[in-house]
Amino acid sequence: MNQTIVKNWNARVKTTDTVYHLGDIALYFTHPAGISNQAVYDVLKSLNGHLVLIKGNHDSRAFFKYLNNHNFMVGGKPKFEFHDVGVLIKFNHRQYYMTHYPMMMGIVKQIINLHGHIHHYSVNIKEDINVGVDTPETDYLDYKIPFGTPFSEKDIEQMVQGKFTDFAKRS
Numbered sequence: 001m002n003q004t005i006v007k008n009w010n011a012r013v014k015t016t017d018t019v020y021h022l023g024d025i026a027l028y029f030t031h032p033a034g035i036s037n038q039a040v041y042d043v044l045k046s047l048n049g050h051l052v053l054i055k056g057n058h059d060s061r062a063f064f065k066y067l068n069n070h071n072f073m074v075g076g077k078p079k080f081e082f083h084d085v086g087v088l089i090k091f092n093h094r095q096y097y098m099t100h101y102p103m104m105m106g107i108v109k110q111i112i113n114l115h116g117h118i119h120h121y122s123v124n125i126k127e128d129i130n131v132g133v134d135t136p137e138t139d140y141l142d143y144k145i146p147f148g149t150p151f152s153e154k155d156i157e158q159m160v161q162g163k164f165t166d167f168a169k170r171s
Contacts, residue, residue, distance in 0.1 A: 002043050004146075005148030006046050010046075013049040015049060015074060016049070016050075018049060020089075022099065022117075023059060024117070025044070025053060025056065025058075037066040037067075050078070051079060053081065054087065054098060054100055055082070057117070086098055086099035097111050097112070097114070099114075099115050100117050105128075111127065112160055115131065116130065119135075122135070126164055129160060131159075139162075
């Protein structure tokens with residue numbers, strides 16, 4: 001599984017790209033924890049790009065500290081950047097709040113919440129897009145994404161438009 005993810009990830013992501021990982025980086029627990037931390041670190045350092053890591057419910061502060069203590073530079077930037085809750089970014093004339101947990105944004109309809117956490121499920125809110133590795137939201141794509149491949153801006157835009165169109169049909 002790890003080799004498939006690394007292969008598919010690196011086929012899409014250049015070393016200069018930035019990838020946002022929305023939590024639950026890995027589930028591999030051993031005693032002592034340093035063994036699993038090292039194993040996960042070995043996989044992460046083999047992935048192309050600068051990784052912005054948003055803490056998930058299965059990511060410990062100790063693990064993030066381990067990664068930070070082993071951080072290294074890639075293209076003039078640290079390999080890893082860390083956030084506890086989320087990151088707000090703008091692209092394609094939209095604002096995206098990237099979090100681990102789905103967020104209910106209320107009346108702020110101009111912000112799209114990209115999230116993980118809920119695995120094979122979709123939030124019944126058009127502005128919430130599950131972008132986890134096992135999301136059903138890929139049904140809005142008119143092409144297949146290989147397992148473990150990060151979503152591109154094009155993929156995200158097609159999922160957002162697909163979900164918006166789906167919700168418009170319901171009204």
